[in-house]
Amino acid sequence: MKLASLRDGTRDGQLLVVARDLKTAHVADGIAPTLQAALDDWAFIAPQLESLSSLLNTGRAARSFDFDPAACMAPLPRAFQWVDGAAYASHDTPAMRQGGSDDFLGPTDDILLAHEEWGIDFAAAVAVITGDVPVGATPDQALAQVRLVTLLNDVSLRNLVADELVKGSGLLQSKPATAFAPVAVTPDELGDSWRLAKLHLPLRSTWNGAVVGQPNAGDDMAFNFAQLIAHLCKTRNARAGTIVGSGAVSNKDARRGYSCIAEKRRLETTGGGEPVTGFMRFGDTIRIEMLDKAGKSVFGAIEQTVKWRG
Amino acid sequence: MKLASLRDGTRDGQLLVVARDLKTAHVADGIAPTLQAALDDWAFIAPQLESLSSLLNTGRAARSFDFDPAACMAPLPRAFQWVDGAAYASHDTPAMRQGGSDDFLGPTDDILLAHEEWGIDFAAAVAVITGDVPVGATPDQALAQVRLVTLLNDVSLRNLVADELVKGSGLLQSKPATAFAPVAVTPDELGDSWRLAKLHLPLRSTWNGAVVGQPNAGDDMAFNFAQLIAHLCKTRNARAGTIVGSGAVSNKDARRGYSCIAEKRRLETTGGGEPVTGFMRFGDTIRIEMLDKAGKSVFGAIEQTVKWRG
Numbered sequence: 363m364k365l366a367s368l369r370d371g372t373r374d375g376q377l378l379v380v381a382r383d384l385k386t387a388h389v390a391d392g393i394a395p396t397l398q399a400a401l402d403d404w405a406f407i408a409p410q411l412e413s414l415s416s417l418l419n420t421g422r423a424a425r426s427f428d429f430d431p432a433a434c435m436a437p438l439p440r441a442f443q444w445v446d447g448a449a450y451a452s453h454d455t456p457a458m459r460q461g462g463s464d465d466f467l468g469p470t471d472d473i474l475l476a477h478e479e480w481g482i483d484f485a486a487a488v489a490v491i492t493g494d495v496p497v498g499a500t501p502d503q504a505l506a507q508v509r510l511v512t513l514l515n516d517v518s519l520r521n522l523v524a525d526e527l528v529k530g531s532g533l534l535q536s537k538p539a540t541a542f543a544p545v546a547v548t549p550d551e552l553g554d555s556w557r558l559a560k561l562h563l564p565l566r567s568t569w570n571g572a573v574v575g576q577p578n579a580g581d582d583m584a585f586n587f588a589q590l591i592a593h594l595c596k597t598r599n600a601r602a603g604t605i606v607g608s609g610a611v612s613n614k615d616a617r618r619g620y621s622c623i624a625e626k627r628r629l630e631t632t633g634g635g636e637p638v639t640g641f642m643r644f645g646d647t648i649r650i651e652m653l654d655k656a657g658k659s660v661f662g663a664i665e666q667t668v669k670w671r672g
Numbered sequence: 673m674k675l676a677s678l679r680d681g682t683r684d685g686q687l688l689v690v691a692r693d694l695k696t697a698h699v700a701d702g703i704a705p706t707l708q709a710a711l712d713d714w715a716f717i718a719p720q721l722e723s724l725s726s727l728l729n730t731g732r733a734a735r736s737f738d739f740d741p742a743a744c745m746a747p748l749p750r751a752f753q754w755v756d757g758a759a760y761a762s763h764d765t766p767a768m769r770q771g772g773s774d775d776f777l778g779p780t781d782d783i784l785l786a787h788e789e790w791g792i793d794f795a796a797a798v799a800v801i802t803g804d805v806p807v808g809a810t811p812d813q814a815l816a817q818v819r820l821v822t823l824l825n826d827v828s829l830r831n832l833v834a835d836e837l838v839k840g841s842g843l844l845q846s847k848p849a850t851a852f853a854p855v856a857v858t859p860d861e862l863g864d865s866w867r868l869a870k871l872h873l874p875l876r877s878t879w880n881g882a883v884v885g886q887p888n889a890g891d892d893m894a895f896n897f898a899q900l901i902a903h904l905c906k907t908r909n910a911r912a913g914t915i916v917g918s919g920a921v922s923n924k925d926a927r928r929g930y931s932c933i934a935e936k937r938r939l940e941t942t943g944g945g946e947p948v949t950g951f952m953r954f955g956d957t958i959r960i961e962m963l964d965k966a967g968k969s970v971f972g973a974i975e976q977t978v979k980w981r982g
Contacts (some may be wrong), residue, residue: 457839498786525765539909541907597848601683671807
């Protein structure tokens with residue numbers, strides 16, 4: 363099934379079940395008020411949501427309405443945990459960063475920032491949302507707790523990174539609010555594109571109308587989501603609603619383009635050159651989307667504009 | 673007023689108003705079910721909680737009961753944001769770390785860990801809990817959003833730190849679950865001990881029954897809480913229920929002892945010596961408490977035992 367959170371003036375939005383084709387939706391508030399509430403009691407709630415999903419997908423849901431991604435918040439507008447693994451980079455063990463999860467952006471929310479000079483970058487990534495994962499969980503145990511899959515735009519302020527790295531306490535100011543796709547989906551919706559704890563579909567990033575990347579998220583992922591979750595849980599539990607990101611999707615085949623500008627700039631400087639691709643400017647747009655094998659959007663699109671916040 | 677969360681089998685506990693002397697408490701579920709719910713709508717909820725607090729403190733609350741810190745979860749058993757500033761260290765700007773906030777420990781919960789060899793350390797610190805703070809807030813604007821003050825034990829696994837620092841993505845596995853005092857209090861409860869956005873009282877750490885530190889949290893704090901929150905909000909909002917920690921409280925006067933073992937070991941190695949104080953062992957206890965000028969416990973005590981999780 364596919365789930366979303368309708369912007370209704372509350373902090374957590376209103377839980378929606380969305381049809382497979384993203385054309386219609388149905389309020390699920392008779393089942394659970396919010397996605398977090400559903401995740402908190404998944405074994406009891408999910409089957410009820412599945413029933414509604416089934417009705418909706420067969421055109422039998424009583425009060426369905428047209429689904430509008432622009433009316434959506436992030437599937438979890440705020441979460442109790444958000445960590446981002448650098449799963450496409452080369453390390454012995456995953457590098458994983460604890461992120462701010464109190465104020466996520468919806469799929470069409472503007473990226474409001476004070477200074478272009480901060481070095482504004484997008485990053486297209488895949489994420490899973492978990493149930494309760496106990497400390498010490500194996501990758502197999504972790505995989506069984508993957509409830510939902512979605513996409514995100516993990517915005518970075520690249521020119522603030524160096525000063526934060528020196529302090530050794532991780533990235534904070536260089537990581538403004540993260541944006542999510544309108545819809546999160548259960549793994550079974552992904553068919554055999556979801557296998558070995560990876561999502562084997564191309565992730566397309568379109569910057570100012572030009573496709574700049576479409577790497578396959580299943581290729582060159584050094585650590586799969588099961589391994590990422592197990593890494594997180596080495597010394598502590600991860601509780602329901604934990605979001606675990608893949609890091610910017612990147613393939614070794616450079617012809618597939620890039621999912622963040624920093625990667626493009628690294629390629630430009632490899633071999634001694636200068637980076638020629640600049641970061642995002644006010645007015646720039648970024649669109650991030652994943653199509654299935656039939657060419658249909660799986661999660662809906664992230665479509666954001668960078669704007670001066672004044 | 674003083675607030676706590678009663679362990680009732682739910683993920684967020686049940687909101688309690690606690691008497692100033694920590695002897696009695698009253699369920700606040702007629703006002704707000706959880707502390708997060710109160711913080712989400714503070715302007716409306718807080719005055720009602722204050723009325724109940726006033727009844728309780730004057731012995732007129734209808735159904736008060738004996739307050740038991742051991743029945744408490746953390747004031748926020750899970751939070752949407754937890755950041756820890758290293759406010760007692762010397763930097764040009766605060767070093768601030770994004771922490772895991774999905775699974776906090778209550779004041780008397782055991783510290784369950786798999787290996788002593790990880791280098792188990794406590795860290796006694798002060799924290800504030802905020803309302804909504806907008807991006808770009810000044811320190812004065814941030815200070816006006818301080819809703820509550822509490823204590824915490826920010827447990828570290830010191831022998832896992834080095835490997836994580838190399839990767840540059842911040843501390844994750846080296847930071848297991850953080851524990852909090854039973855009670856969070858509004859700044860007005862602190863009288864003139866709360867001034868200039870600092871808490872001017874000694875923070876006492878007792879390790880295996882011996883007092884090892886009682887530095888004053890108001891002394892030598894290089895960045896006050898208003899500055900810490902403003903630092904956090906340079907590039908993004910902080911939403912209601914954000915917890916901002918001070919880092920381990922430390923005074924330049926070494927006679928006041930230490931709030932974390934790592935500090936003691938640093939002092940031992942200054943001048944070329946070897947660290948002689950080892951980290952915590954299974955069975956060790958740590959008690960963290962703050963007394964007011966009259967010798968009364970302000971927040972109740974954190975009292976934890978380190979145990980092998982098996």
